[in-house]
Structures are given as C-alpha cells and as structure tokens.
Amino acid sequence: MYAFNYHRPGSLAEAAKLIAANAEAKLLAGGQTLIPTLKQRLAQPGDVIDLGGIAELKGIKVEGGNVVVGAMTRHGEVAASAEVRKAIPALAALAGGIGDPQVRNLGTIGGSIANSDPAADYPAAALGLGATIHTSKRQIPADKFFTGMFETALEEGEIIVKVAFPAPKRAAYQKFENPASRYAIVGVMVAETANGVRVAVTGAAPSVFRWTEAEAALGKSFAAGALDGLKAKADGLNADIHASAEYRAHLIGVMARRAVAACG
Amino acid sequence: MTAESGIGASVRRKEDRRFITGNGRYTDDLNRPGQTYAFFVRSPHAHARIKRVDTAKAAKMPGVVAVFTGKDVADSKVGGLICGWLIKSKDGSPHKAPPHPIIALDTVRHVGDQVAVVIGETLSQARDAAEQVQVDYEVLPAVIDPKDAAAKGAAQVHADAPGNLCYDWELGDKAATEAAFAKAHHVAKLDLVNNRLIPNAMEPRAAVAEYDFGTDSYTVWSTSQNPHVLKLLLCAFVLQVPEHKMRVIAPDVGGGFGSKIFNYPEETVCTWASKQIRRPVKWTAERSESFLTDAHGRDHVTHVELALDKDGKFLAMRVDTYANLGAYLSTFATSVPTYLYAPLLAGPYTTPQLYIEVKGVFTHTTPVDAYRGAGRPEATYLLERIVETAAREMKIDPAELRRRNFIPPDAFPYQTPVIQQYDIGNYHASLDKALEMIDYKGFPARRAQSEKKGKRRGIGFSSYIEACGIAPSAAVGALGGGVGLWESGQVRFNPTGSVTIHTGSHSHGQGHETTFAQIVADKLGVPIENIEVVHGDTDKTAFGMGTYGSRSLAVGGSAIVKACDKIVAKAKKIAAHMLEAAVEDIEHERGVFKVSGTDKSVNIAQIAFSAYVPHNYPADVEPGLDETAFYDPLNFSFPAGTHICEVEVDPDTGIVEIAKWVAVDDFGTVINPMVVEGQVHGGIAQGVGQALLETCVYDKQSGQLLTGSYMDYCMPRADNLPSFEVGMTTTPSPLNPLGVKGCGEAGAIAAPPALINAVTDALGIKHLDMPASPEKVWRAAQASRPRMAAE
C-alpha cells in the first residue's frame, strides 16, 4: 500500500464536497475490493474517503412496494433482514451467497454495484429486478447503469446513496460458482415483475445483461419447460481457465431453468 | 494413569492449548532489536537474459540499508543451492546439476526468480525502493510442459543440460518385461498427466537471520521442517560457515506438506546479508510469493501399459514418465520422480516384472520437489488407474481383479522386483473391510436411485501401498542419497520426576508434542502432563534429520523408545541399590521397579530424584537420568489400505459430488487414534483437492502463472468433502520397536485414483485427467451415455 490521506466524512454532503474537490480520490465502502487493490499497489489514490461514518447511507426500508437498501448496507444485513426475506426472498438469498461470512460482514451493495465486477452477484439482482439506483446527483435505472466490464454510468464524484428494488411477483437467483473464487461463473436472476418477465445474467459476459429470448419465452409461459431448446449464444461471452464461452452459454440455460423452477 | 494417556489412547493434543488460543509462536511473530526487512525484486518473465540491473536509484530511497544483486553474492564467493540426491542416468552419467544461484546472475528462468534484494528499515521502505530497481531484460522463449521441453528445438533452460534433460533414468528388467508383454493375453494402456500442485501451507515461508559480530556466529529462525538439515546445507554447502557457528531454530510452523523441507534462496540471502549489514534481516513471503516460489509438486506426463494373462493375473508393467523438475533443482528434486516413485509401482501386487523409465526435465517453471506423498501419489495414481482400466477392459470386477493380484498375507517378507522388500501386510483384509463398510452389494441400487434424479453415480477403488519411515541410511546411500536418515531422541528426567523429550524431528501439524509424550508415558509411567517435547532448535536438540515422508514416529519415535530402554537399564541399577537387591532381581513395568517376588518397589520419580541428589547412590553408576539414542531404521515401513468412494455427477453442469468415502488403512500400531484420523482426513482432503479442484496452470507461451492466487487456484473446502468413514486393519511392523508404519501421507496418496476411478465409472469413460473440473466432466458427460443400473 502506498501512503494516502484518509477522510471520514459524517454526512453525504460532506463526502460529495470532498470528492468533488479531489477527482483522484477513492471512495471506501466495505473495502473488500479496494483494500486488496491498494495492498497490491495496483492503485495509488492520494486520498481515500471512507463512507462508513455516514448514517444516511445505511439501512433497509420497505416503502411502497420497494425494498430500499442503503449503499453502505452489508451483504450480511440484507441476507439476514426479515423484511427483505419477506418482500424479495431471492434478494436475501443472493446476498447470502456472496463470498464468505467475512466478506458478507464488510462488503456493501453500493461497493458491489459501483465496482460492476463481471462476476459479481448484485448486478444480476439490480438488473433482474429492475432496480433504480439513487445517487448523490440523480436516479439511474438498472437498465442504464451497467455499461461494461468494471464500468457504470456513474460520473466522476457521483456517490451511490441507495438502491430501490421493486418487489416482484416471484423471483429466484441461481448461481454456478467458480470453484476457486466462488464468484459467479454464471448467475441468473429470473423475475416475474409487474412489467413482465426479466432474466438477468451475470458472470457470463463482460457485463451483466438481459437474456431477452428467455424473457420472451417465459412471458408466454412461466415454466422451466418454456426454455427447452433455447440456447444462449456463446459469441462474446467470457472465457478463462475455468470455463469456455461455450460452457458458459450452456450454463446460462441450465441456471435459468433452475431459477424458473425455484420460483415455484 | 497410563491407560488413558499411553499408547493407543486418543489423548487431546497438548499443543492445541497455544494454537487455539492464539499463543503459537511463528517465525513472523519474532522481532529482533535492530531488525531490517528484506524485499525481493522478482522476474516478471519466465525466461530472460538480464542485461543490466541498476540499483543506484533504489539505494538512495529513504530507509534503504542495502541493495544486493546476483553479482554482489557471486563476488562474496557464496555457493549456489545444492540438490542432495545423486541420480545416475541409464548410461551411468550423473544427473546434470546446473548452478542454482541464490540471486540470479545473468539469466532468469521462471516468473518469480529473484533478481535483487532490497533491505530496508521498514518493509514498506524496502518495497518502495524495490520498485526503483531497474532491470533490463532481453525476453527469451520459455518452455513449460515437460514433454515439450524434452522435444527437439525447445527453448533451453540451462546451457549445461542439453535437451533440458537432467537425467534419463531406468529401473527394472527391460528384457524380462518385454518378454512378459509378448506372452500377454491382454494389454491395458493409458496416457495420463499427474497435475502440478502448489503446496499452500497456511503459514507462508519466513526467515529471521541474525549475525553476531562478537562471536562471529549466526542465528536463523526459519519455517523449516528439518532445522538441522537446513543448518548443514547453509553451513557446509552454501555459505561456508562452520557448523558450530550457526544455530537454526524452527519455531511453530504452520504446515509444510514437504514444501518447507528445502533450502531456499530467501533464507540463504537473509543469512548472508545479515553479516554484510551486521543487522538482523527478516523476510516473510507474501501469499503471491508463496504461489510463485514454494517448490511445487507432482507434474508428470506418463504412458503406462499393463500386461495380463487370461485370468487377469498381472504379468508385467512398463512405464514411461516425463517428470517436470522446474527451472532449478530443489533440495531433493531428483529423488522424488525416481527412487520415491518407481519402486512404489509394484504396489500391493505380485506383478513379477516392471520396467520404468523416467526423464527428469528442466522447464521455465518454479522448481518442483516433494509434496505430501512425494512420488508415491504419482505411482499410486498411475497404478490404480491402469488396474481399473484393465478390470473394465477385461470385464472383471475391480475388487476381484485386485484380490487376484494382491500379495497374499502369508508371503511376507515379500521382495518386489523393484528394490523394496515389504515387511508385512494384509491387503485382502483392508479391501474386504472397505467393501463391507461401503456396502458394495448395495451399489447398483444406489446407482439406480441416482439415475432417477438425473444424476450419474460411480464407484472407485484405490488399493495403495506406500513407503514411510525413510529410511535405512545405508540403503539410501547406495541409491545416491547424500544424507543419513536416522533420527535422534533424548529422554531427560528432571530431578522431581518430570521429563523433557528432545527429538530431532519437527512438528508442524503432526502432533508430536502429544504422541511422543504418550510413548514415554506408556514406557515409563510418567503422567503425560509431566512430559514436555522439545524440537526445532539445533542448539537444544541433538542432530536430527527432521520430518517428512511420514517418518517421525517410525524413526523418531523409535529413537525415543531406545532412549527409554537406556533409562530403564540405568534406573534398574539405581533401584537395586535403593531396594538393596541384585540388579537381576529388579523387574520393571511402566515406571515401577520391583524386587521380583516381593512387594518392595520404587517408582521412576523416586529414582530420578536419587539420580540427581545421589546421597545414597551406587558407586559404579553415574549421577543423572538423561539418555540419548540414535535410531537408524532397518527398512522402510509399508502402510497400505483400500479407499473406496462413490460420486454423483450432475450431467447438466459437470459438478461432481462425493457421496461416500470409506478409508481402511493399516498403519501398524496406532499411538493416538484421534491424531491418526485427523491425518487421514487431512490427507484425503488434499487428495480430493488434487483430483477435483487444484491445478497449477502456466500460460504455455509466456510462462506466466495463471493460478497465482486463490481467485484461480482452488483449494478444497469443507463443503467439497463428505463425512469420511475411517476404518483400520492392523499388522504391526516387525521392524521397529513400536510396530508403527506412518500415516501422514496415506490419504493424499490413496484419494486421487479412487476419485478419478469413480468419476470415469460414473461417466462410462476410460479416462479424464485431473482435476475433474466441471467443464471437463460436463463435456465428457455430453459425449457419453448414461450407464444402465445393471451394467
């Protein structure tokens, strides 16, 4: 780690001011991605702004059919929340399947979606459930938020405040884990929402995406069998030592069918 | 009292008090006054010529004490690291031993090869400065795979090892083997890879080296499995320091699995540098450095053939192996794919002829050396895969085929055609027990059940034998080993009757502090809480050879028994004096010395007191009660057994789930069943790791390590493992005083073939290279049809 200046603002306004004044500064949430990056000297920010002291970024609320999760809410809190389990059990289950207990007790939803790791789970929840990301500057629909590998619509100095998930009629998330890292090789969120069926796929491509063919098929008949014969395309999917693009394409189908079956 | 704490009792581990309360003392916990920190500049290339190393800028950075390069080391006449086992090629020539400098001089040969060391007041300062060391490389082509490296036109690792060949070695009777093949009814053939592994001890390697100018001597704390051997290597071979001027201490060590046997560049550099700067130097590997520089394991490419007669009797086996030795020869690298491998290929079977050829090959990868099992897992995997293949091809039940070929229990001692003479065993007994425990008869019904769920179920056998308790020194010497392999043990009574045991072996997870104490508790009747085991410090214990090859109990434990015998012999004389009887009339049982036929007795504590306060004492007996013994074993010991596992494969995803695991092992006498079971569990977990999850992958072009962190290198975790069912059969070894054999590596040896046999059985395919990772299994499942339950 290189030396940096450490800030711990007490309010969102103060944090926004700090980051506006210093474009090179890094926001620190749970630190599960940022701290290892710093330790390996892959980043050298002059300033680190810790969001841990800002009360308005924390907590879970259910308001008007939405589950609203503060940016600094830990994965473990979402997994254990009775309200989330009741309103969107798939979201609680997804959070409970991230990393290990240590990671879940520190990692945050804001950090996860801001990071937009192609293998992360939360992006599938945000996109699959049609969430809205509230930032210090505006509201961004999930469909517009994830723009590429480790890339989002966030502008410089923009801070995620909370994420609002409309409760679906039913939803389920199925994850095929990388055996080593336990991130998603393929993760599929299937949701039957007020605005139709949504199928979001993470892990498989440079960024989370919607599998529109599956959405159309499930829109006609919401049953695992509706996906029989439907194959995701391998073109443009990720390939690494753990899984080829072809295998990932196959797993998208398997995980989607299992998710539909899990919706009950 | 001894009943609960003597031989055969599951005594709770004495060492766990400090380990589970966070009071262990590891090398990195140690800090010395005036200590500095070493940080190594490492090669980012697999193969490159070093054109220039410029340290000027780094040397001027804040807090930098010194910067050293390969040239500085060479100028001070420090030797390179050595390999301690001489292997002779078929033509009689010695193996090629290219220089292994502790800091690279003009060429780097693997990613992570050290190019310079920066020593700083703090670790951060050393690291900051290391980034300022400028190295100009001329990148050269690299070769990674052992077979590629042996091919014509491959990039050359060392100028003095043409064709990258370290040796071309053979064992067995080639002509007799060919003749047996000519008469065969059936020949089973297989090409397979024994995948390369990274050891991943929980505690990374570390060293603190201190030079004392006043006495011109060194103290080195190091994460070593064998501090005396490390001292010998550092002193006599590398740094040319007289042995009485160095003390090596291996304090608590958090796992080794073989990787901490060896003499590495880092502790050598720290020791050398501590004299240059006259301050203590500390180095602790980062996890990334562990991945890049701990000696890796396995990495064989092999073709094997097994000849059988019409009844399935094995006639002969021939084996052609390419063994990857990495970029330099690690301390015992040459022996692992030769004498620790080929003699084990006879296995538990009566195969009359074997012929094994091994080419040891240099590549641009991290050095490869002993890793849990060291040669025996490679042998067992090969043998049990080809036996399984033969059973399937000849349509003979795999258990039956093994039974037909086992060495019968009345044939011991049994001389194999490949060096080893097995002392004792009963392979039928462990197979039968394992079959019963897994309910072999019920397998077809379980398979049918799995198929109903859309899964495919398979069963896999592994009947292994291994050689532990390395080893008779003379035998090892005759095979090219450069050391003796005896062990020392000292039993020292304190005046008030408590005991301190000193052993030359070393505990880094094995539980010596408990099991060795149990031996003395059993032999001399001392309460176990009054016994302490001291190990790991060359100034405290007599010279010893350390811990590896499941040797500690068979060799080190036997030395302690011999020391106990000496204690008893002396104690009898003291007792005779105290009881006013003749020595011949004194009987001893568990610390009680009695005049035979009377109720007159004294106990060992009273005798010890008398020995140290000899006011009324026999004139011809020396005071004190403190005996040392050195024990050189008569032979290896040969643990054996059968593991059977069942797997369920999900053909949609390729996920393999272990449904059942039965392990029946014969370890001879068991001192502490709980400790032994723990060793078996850990060993199986490591074997499952190799077979299902772990593999070291280099990019074949660039030589970059692609599995350089836990993001990509997959360690086994609790949820990968079933609940093991562990059973025992026992044939005590007649060749050591405890009747023990060794249990530390058995699980890692037995497990991989059991699993791959089960996976290939489930899929109905001939072979699949380890690890059976999901995509490989999925592809195989797509290409094969489900088996019918009746098959």
Ligand SMILES: Cc1cc2nc3c(=O)[nH]c(=O)nc-3n(C[C@H](O)[C@H](O)[C@H](O)COP(=O)(O)OP(=O)(O)OC[C@H]3O[C@@H](n4cnc5c(N)ncnc54)[C@H](O)[C@@H]3O)c2cc1C
């Ligand atoms: C061992 C391990 C296993 C893991 N396994 C999984 C897994 O299985 N699935 C999974 O999805 N994830 C996994 N993760 C990632 C983890 O869940 C975290 O979500 C992730 O590291 C980022 O969250 P964080 O709170 O730690 O963010 P940090 O590391 O603190 O920050 C990450 C990035 O987001 C930015 N940022 C943080 N908060 C905000 C905000 N409010 N507004 C704008 N930008 C912000 C930071 O500046 C930084 O660039 C794993 C991590 C580890 C270490």
